[in-house]
Amino acid sequence: MSVRLDPEVMVGWFDQVARDLPWRRPDCGAWGVLVSEIMLQQTPVNRVQPIWLEWMERWPTPSALAAASQGDVVRAWGKLGYPRRALRLHAAATAITTDHNDIVPSDVDTLLSLPGIGEYTARAVAAFAYGQRCPVVDTNVRRVVARAVHGAGDAGPPSTKRDLADVEVLLPKEDSFAARYSAALMELGAIVCVARTPRCADCPVFDTCAWQHAGRPAYAGPAKAVQKFAGTxxxxxxxxxxxxxxxxxxxxxxxxxxxxxxxxxxxxxxxxxxxxxxxxxxxxxxxxxxxxx
DNA sequence: AATACGTGGCG
DNA sequence: TCGCCAAGTAT
Structure with a gap:
């Protein structure tokens, strides 16, 4: 069987076409990465970017944010949505200040103990801020794996254990290369292997995609719950x-x-x-x- | 496992 | 127009 989502191909593609996002710059520290990951939870990149830039200028360290009032933090969150994230990020900054010497932890389990940091964000920080080899599974990665590996039209209901195992076997050995691969997986799902109308003509792994080989079957799993908003x-x-x-x-x-x-x-x-x-x-x-x- | 939790752009 | 969708977490 052909290699699915080949790391050399994926990382080569990523190096060529990846978006130039401020939290991907080499000089962006772990704090910047953490702030970006919290803001990006359920929120599009374009809405996050200007707010992230303001926050980094205003609160360049965890202790700087911890010193702000909750009200200032909620106001600066603006209309990103899910404002409890702002409160949790403030609480995480406080814990980092008092318990971790103002340094964002690099250990997944320690990250998981902080407010607002779950399975995705903990691994995203470990990988993208500290270059560790650990599976990073978000909605993009789940969709890419569902299609390219399993030949399905879309990912089924999330299952943390199975999803992590799916990505673990794909991950290359070396730490920093694995971290770049994780970023490539996410980027592919974000700009090519998108939910509605995938741009398969631009896909770097088109020829090994199990979904293509299967004839692009429609999603067969249970219907996903649609979230109402008006009037709620x-x-x-x-x-x-x-x-x-x-x-x-x-x-x-x-x-x-x-x-x-x-x-x-x-x-x-x-x-x-x-x-x-x-x-x-x-x-x-x-x-x-x-x-x- | 399901559900609550904001907001706005797009087809 | 309106439903789908966007780098999830907590309970």
Missing amino acids: DRQVRGRLLDVLRDAPGPVTRAQLDAAWSDPGQRDRCLDSLLVDGLIEQTPNGLFSLPGDH
């Missing part, structure tokens, strides 16, 4: 937080009430934001971003 609590929470991000300081209950008409849903979402620590109530009954008063 997520939208309402977003509206509420948007009021606070745009305000210079604490706001009144009436200002928050204007953000959504349904009182029951509004109250429920405000409560959940208070529980999450994304909003605080001030002593005089106003509402603010955490620490923003």
Whole structure:
């Protein structure tokens, strides 16, 4: 059988066509890589890039971010989405400052112990910031492996153990080469082997792709759950937080009430934001971003 | 294992 | 227009 996703081919292709992203520059340290990985969770590159540049200038080290207020961090997160990530990154920066001498850990298990860092991000930091040989599995890699190796139209439901094992066997021996290979796998899924309309004519491993050989069968697995947004609590929470991000300081209950008409849903979402620590109530009954008063 | 969690671009 | 999709994590 032909070699699937050949490392020499993949890395050669990556060196030629990879996007010039700021967190891939040689002078970008582990902190920059970590910040980028958190911001990129479920969020497109183009939206992340300008915010990442602002953050690196403003908070060039974990301790610099840790010294900021939660409110400043949430406001600087802007509209990247899933703002709990901002709070968790701030908490991770605090832990790195106090427990790890202001140095982003390189060990996967240590990384996993930090807030907001899961199976993907821990391995992404170990590989991309520290050049380690460890499988890095995100949605792009799952799709590339599903097609090129398994001949399926798309990846089935995630299974951490199986997904990691799938990539482990592909990984070349040497550390830094394996890390570059991991980046190449992700890049292929991001710009060529994309979900909707794959650009197979531009694919460096077209001739060994199991999906091509199988005649490009359609995805046969269980239907993926479609996420609604309009009218959901997520939208309402977003509206509420948007009021606070745009305000210079604490706001009144009436200002928050204007953000959504349904009182029951509004109250429920405000409560959940208070529980999450994304909003605080001030002593005089106003509402603010955490620490923003 | 399913579900909650933001936001906006694109076909 | 509107559903799909984007470098996931926590519970």
